[in-house]
Amino acid sequence: MATQTGITIAGPNAPYTVVDNIPRPTPGPKQALVKSLFVGINPVEPFMQHSGLLIEEFPAIIGSDVTAVVLETGPGCEKLKKGDYVFGCVPIGQNKLSPFQDTFLVVEDWVFKKTDKVSLEGGCTVGSGILTAGLALLDGQYMKLQPAGTSWAGAAINQQSWVIVMGGSGTVGQYAVQIAKLCGYQVLASTSVSKAEIARKAGADATFDNRAPMEEQLGIIERVTGGLFAHVIDASVQAFELSVKALDTISKEKFKYFSTTDDWSEMSVPETISLYRVQLGQLGRFTTDLAKHTNEKVAEMIALFEGHFEAGGLRPLESYQVLDGVGWEKVIEAIDDFEAGKFSQKPIVKVHEE
Numbered sequence: 001m002a003t004q005t006g007i008t009i010a011g012p013n014a015p016y017t018v019v020d021n022i023p024r025p026t027p028g029p030k031q032a033l034v035k036s037l038f039v040g041i042n043p044v045e046p047f048m049q050h051s052g053l054l055i056e057e058f059p060a061i062i063g064s065d066v067t068a069v070v071l072e073t074g075p076g077c078e079k080l081k082k083g084d085y086v087f088g089c090v091p092i093g094q095n096k097l098s099p100f101q102d103t104f105l106v107v108e109d110w111v112f113k114k115t116d117k118v119s120l121e122g123g124c125t126v127g128s129g130i131l132t133a134g135l136a137l138l139d140g141q142y143m144k145l146q147p148a149g150t151s152w153a154g155a156a157i158n159q160q161s162w163v164i165v166m167g168g169s170g171t172v173g174q175y176a177v178q179i180a181k182l183c184g185y186q187v188l189a190s191t192s193v194s195k196a197e198i199a200r201k202a203g204a205d206a207t208f209d210n211r212a213p214m215e216e217q218l219g220i221i222e223r224v225t226g227g228l229f230a231h232v233i234d235a236s237v238q239a240f241e242l243s244v245k246a247l248d249t250i251s252k253e254k255f256k257y258f259s260t261t262d263d264w265s266e267m268s269v270p271e272t273i274s275l276y277r278v279q280l281g282q283l284g285r286f287t288t289d290l291a292k293h294t295n296e297k298v299a300e301m302i303a304l305f306e307g308h309f310e311a312g313g314l315r316p317l318e319s320y321q322v323l324d325g326v327g328w329e330k331v332i333e334a335i336d337d338f339e340a341g342k343f344s345q346k347p348i349v350k351v352h353e354e
């Protein structure tokens, strides 16, 4: 049996260990065996390592955002062939599908095929951010994103209203800004003062200080939007109260939508507001209706987003940091530094030369 190197975790809160005896998987139908090239670090990695949650088997191999190259395809692959580059966020917690090892399996419908519009490093910033933002807005709030190159009369109507993105400087937030703009809306984003420009570059029309007193933030929301907003996404997991107050007391719309990336805190909203909590971790699980729905929705969104990356309407984040050094020890160091709050931008680690 061919074996390979990677990082394993023996159990909840066990240390990351670099090993060389991981079995190399074989691609099944509609899957490809790929070699990890770059990985992006996300909050979900330390969360999984400490809690053991979302992990299906121990010793566990984890990881989420990745860029990789296809080595071999399984039966029925139509989109991918040997030598193609791919990027995206894997279904987390499943050893054979996880990128913290030399090679792993991707499901071709759940991975982006890379073109020259996206760099190898930039590809690592896309997956979890865009899929989370996409679920929050397109699934949770029924926003319509037309295929690239299609004109749509509804865009003119949307232009008259605003989408509010709490945390518009973060990974999920920047993609939420981009998607809302592509759907035709004006976007108001909350950020810390020093990061307002990041949200502006992603396309936000206006920003406000996410650390200002709540009454001040509500005042700005009212002044900028005039109450013409029905959609709020909290991509910061810090703005539940503000979001609900804004929708409840400022929005003049009849139907109101609140999506959040916080799928763990207890929360309830007034019945005039539709609540959607993103659970990207359901991807690839098949065991519940939500998982099956997520699998279908992700495949649908990836096909749509690939067209928009190619057309230039969507862009990978500019705010990321490629760390010095190559390999699994560097990944472990990056996760530790990430947890210690040492990065102001998303850290990307090279794990193999091509």
Ligand SMILES: NC(=O)c1ccc[n+]([C@@H]2O[C@H](COP(=O)([O-])OP(=O)(O)OC[C@H]3O[C@@H](n4cnc5c(N)ncnc54)[C@H](OP(=O)(O)O)[C@@H]3O)[C@@H](O)[C@H]2O)c1
Pocket (backbone or CB within 6 Å): 042, 043, 044, 128, 129, 132, 166, 167, 168, 169, 170, 171, 172, 173, 190, 191, 192, 193, 195, 210, 211, 235, 236, 237, 238, 239, 260, 261, 262, 263, 277, 278, 279, 280, 281
């Ligand atoms: N449920 C799911 O399926 C799912 C999927 C993906 C992510 N998530 C969660 O979603 C969150 C965002 O992920 P991410 O990758 O986008 O993280 P990120 O890049 O670190 O972004 C965090 C955002 O939160 C803002 N923020 C931080 N502290 C804040 C505070 N005290 N008040 C207001 N805003 C604050 C940041 O703004 P400034 O830095 O400008 O202040 C930034 O915009 C994480 O908690 C992650 O675990 C959940």
